[in-house]
Structure formats: C-alpha cells, structure tokens
Amino acid sequence: MSAKYKTALLLLIATISTITACKYRGVGPGHGEKPIISFKSVEGITFIEVSRKQKSNGLSYNEYGYHLTPDWRLRFVSADSAALYSPVKDAFFNFPLALGTDSVFNIAHAFLKMKKMSKDSLVFELLEAQGDSIDIHKSRVVMRLFSEDYIKNKLHTDFKDLQRASKNDTLFVRGLVTKADADIKKAFAASQPVQMVSKKPFVTVVKRKTKPSLLDNKYATDDDYLTPVYDIVIHKAYQDFDYSFEATIDSAGTWHYNKPLVPFLGDEQVKDNYIKVSTAVMNTYLKLFITTLPGETLGMKHASTISVNVKGLTAAK
Template identity: 80%
Template sequence: MSVTYKNALILLITSISIITACKYRSQRPGHGEKPITSFKSVEGITFIEVSRRQKSNGLSYNEYGYHLTPDWRLRFVSSDSAALYSPQKDAYYNFPLALGTDSVFNIAHAFLKMKKISKDSLVFELLEAQGDSIDIHKSRVVMKLYSEPYIKRTGKDLKQLQAASKKDTLFVRGLVNKANADIKKAFAAANPVQLISKNPNLQVTKRKTKPSLLDNKYATDDDYLTPTYDIVIHKAYQDFDYSFEATVDSAGVWHYNKPLVPFLGDDDAQANYIKVSTAIMNTYLKMFMTTIPGETLGMKQASTISVNIKGIKAAK
C-alpha cells in the first residue's frame, strides 16, 4: 500500500488551524456558505464505532490486507472539545473540536464530514487530505457509530457489530486463495506470522508500536502490514548480522525474498550476502524456531515479513 493511500485513510494532519481559521465554501456552482455544524444535540452521549468501510465498495479490507478497524469511542463534551478513548490508558482524553461549515469538523488530526446525526447513531466520512488542504466533497471511508444507550437498549452484541461482513469474508478468501497459489501475491495478515523459539540460545522479539492519543501516535498498522522480527542467536558459528525479507507460506515454510541492506552496485558482495543469509534462514531459523503462518479471518495465508538476525559466537 502506498504511503499516500495510507495517509489518506488515516488522515494524520499536522494542524487543525485550517478549519478554525476559515469557513469552507462549496466548489460546486450555485452553492454558497453553509451553517457551521453543531453536536449540541448529542453532547455527553458516548458513541462507539461499529464499522469503518471503503465508500466505493463497502469493504473494510483492501487488496494489500489493510483493514479499516472500527476503534473509535468518543463523546462531544462541548462546542469546542470532544473526548476520545485510549485503550492503552483505559481513559477518555479531551481534544480540541474545530467546527467548520458544510458539516465539516476536525478532531485528533482527522477531518471528517457529518452525514447523519441522532442520539442513537452517527455517520461520518473521512475527508481526503492533499498536503495542507482537504476536499470537502471527496472521501474514501465511511465511519458508523452507535450510542452506548442504543446498544444497551436494543441488546446488540458489540463484537458482532464490529465483525467482518460476509462480503469482507468472501473478498479475503479470494485474496488468500491467490496468495496460497502464488506467494508473489502474498498480502499482509491481520494476525501476522508467529515465530516461537524452541532453543534457549535463540531469542525472538516482534517489534510493536505503542499507540498513544496523547502524543499523536495513533496507528499500529505497520505491526501487521510490515511485521519485523529481531532475532538473536547465541553460540552461533561466528558473529554475524543480517537483515532480509522473506515470505512465509500457509504451511509455515520460509521463502527468501531479498536482503534489506544496500550494496551500491557490488554484485559479488550482494550474492555472498544472499547466500549466507539464506543458509542461516534454512538452518538456524528452521531448527531453532516453530513458525506459525499468518492468517486473516481464520484463514492461513502467505505473508511477507522482515527479519534482523544477529549471531553471537559466545554463549549467553
């Protein structure tokens, strides 16, 4: 997935000054300014996101395995602030709420457009950002939220509401079938590859992002889109350090892809690097680890991972 597309989905924009400093005018002929939007009628009500889908096809997954996870919980506190829930802190934190015209607003670095508002539900569209500007008539993602009172009153199950749709499942199954028939079509697994050491001389650590609403680190997508593992092997045949990309197929078998270091045109050095790191993959990693393939919606699949392997000749 391209950086541009990913940024458009997440909409991490560095400033909210645009929406507070100016009034939006429609670019369509015959339309003028519209009233500033208001959440006065739903202030104090907690809303939970139940779906986040692509506007074009209704799917929450794309061909790269990117999943639009419905994870917002919010309530509008006043005309200029809203509270967002942080699962890491298990608490709500207030953020500035900037209201614009034509149902546009900004919260936590995301520009959104209100499509539906009631005490039972909210529907927003995430607006696309291009540099320091937004197009208020163009969006790719639709967010739907239900209020806590509505969920309790109707007896709806939150996990079922947030679960993948049948359409999502059929789409992902198609991706899985293609990837398992041809590992060149591998895609990111929602539950990435698991590497489990079965030898005390090998330690493996999967890198993990720590999201935080407080310092504007929201996304943990790279944890599954580009999973990276740091592996240390003690009592190795010699000291070494290699980084490479590999694909793990649906049976847990490794397939070497490419080194992750530059060689600046030195073909001999590159060939030797690939030869030795492939040998390490086929010996130490297969002998000292159990590899569990990645999966999405319960389906095992081929997916790509990055590994950094450090060999230490001395014992621990």
C-alpha cells in the same frame, strides 16, 4: 481553558474556515451561507464505532490485507471539545474540536464530514488531507458509530459483535487466500501476523511493537501487521554475523527468502554473497530452531511477508 489549548483551537478553526470557504468559492450561489455544524443535540452521549468501510465497495479490507479497523469511542463534550477513548490508558481524553461549514469538523488530526447524526448513531466520512488542505468533496472511508444505549437497550448486543467482519469481507479475504496459496508472490498482510517460538534457549525472538499514540490518532498500530519486523539473536553461532532480509512465510509456515534489506551500492559480488549466506542462515538456524506459525486473517492461514534481523553471536547466552 489554557492558552495553549485556545491557540490550538483557534488555529484549527481558522484552517477549516479558510479551507471550506476556498473549496466553495465559485461553486454556486448560497454555498458560503451554509451553517457551521453543531453537536449540541448529542453532547454527553458515548458513541462506539461499529464499522469502517471503503466508500467505493463497502469492504473493510483491501488487496494488500490492510484492515479499516473500527476503533473509535467518541463523546462530544462541549462546543469546542470532544473526548476520545484510549484503550492503552483505559480512559477518555479531551481534544480541541474545530467546527466548519457543510458538516465538516476536525478532531485529533482527522478531518471528518458528518453525513447522519442522531442520539442513536453517527455516520461520517473521513476526508482526505494533503498538507494544509482538504477536499471536502473527496473521501474514501465511511465510519459508523452507535451509542452505547442503542447497542445495549435497542439492539441488545455487544459492540464487538457489531464490529465483526461482514460476509462480503470474509468472501473477499477468502479470495485473497486462494490467490496467495496458488502464487506466493500474491502474499498479503495478515491481521494476526506470523508467530515465532524458539525451540532452544540460545535463540531469542522478539517482534517489534509500535507504541500507540492517542495524540497522533493511532489507536491501532497498523505497521505491526502490515510490515512486521522480527529481531532474532542466535547465541553460540558458528561465527558473529548480522543479516537483515525480507521473507515470505506461506500457509504451512515454510520460509521463502525474498531479498536483502541493506544497500550494496552496485557491488553485485558482495550482494550475491550476502544473499547466499543469509539464505543459509534462514535454512539452518531459523528453520531448525524456531517454530514458525503462519499469519492469519479472519481465521484463515495464508502467505504473508515479514522482515527479519538476524544476529549471530559466538558467545553463549
């Protein structure tokens, strides 16, 4: 074990020990004697997350379209390390595992509290962290994982089937779609964001993508669908220009201008002109030369908001 690895592990253990001790101080007798959690009984077993839900209502979606995506694959390697799977690298990577009292542990920057543990399944809650402290009594998310053997040989299914949205999730999202169709101001993030396809060679469209990082515990790049950003370049434009604005794409793929995304420092005349010209760019170049497909969630098309950076160049491509 490297010195850097040992240092990180000791810091994590010290942090959890201090935090849990502080939280239990004065709560009642016997709390300080709770044993440190052990994963010895499930070491070497690969667990796959099959659901991640809000503790309050059992849903995986919220009113803003944020989806609690079950994307963990976890294997406890030893008393002080666990492995997490990276879909980008298609491999497991070991991380320091810090163990605390009352079933609290830390891995890859996440503080978790084990609720149920067996060789078939794990259930734990994601604890809320603020700075260098956590509240071991407060959690909003419940994560459930099944072992590969349990999924294959006992449930006789595939983990992707288990990860599908529940009936309640579907009903909830359908309700959001209905509201967004009736009032575009109630647009919400689409799990499958807006797609743009250029109709002309002199127009290019690139959707920005966040690079996932296993070290930052970001398997899913949520910003890619919660706040999608598109960079559009138009060659042979009537003049050089550069505009950034927010727009909503409705369920029919129609553009609706929302607001500019640059500051104006109180100059209303400049702001009004910016809005006027950038709206004209949207209504001409973008609507005429780009096929816009609306965002979808669970197969349902709906209004969603995007950010656009449009650059016009008089020179040909």
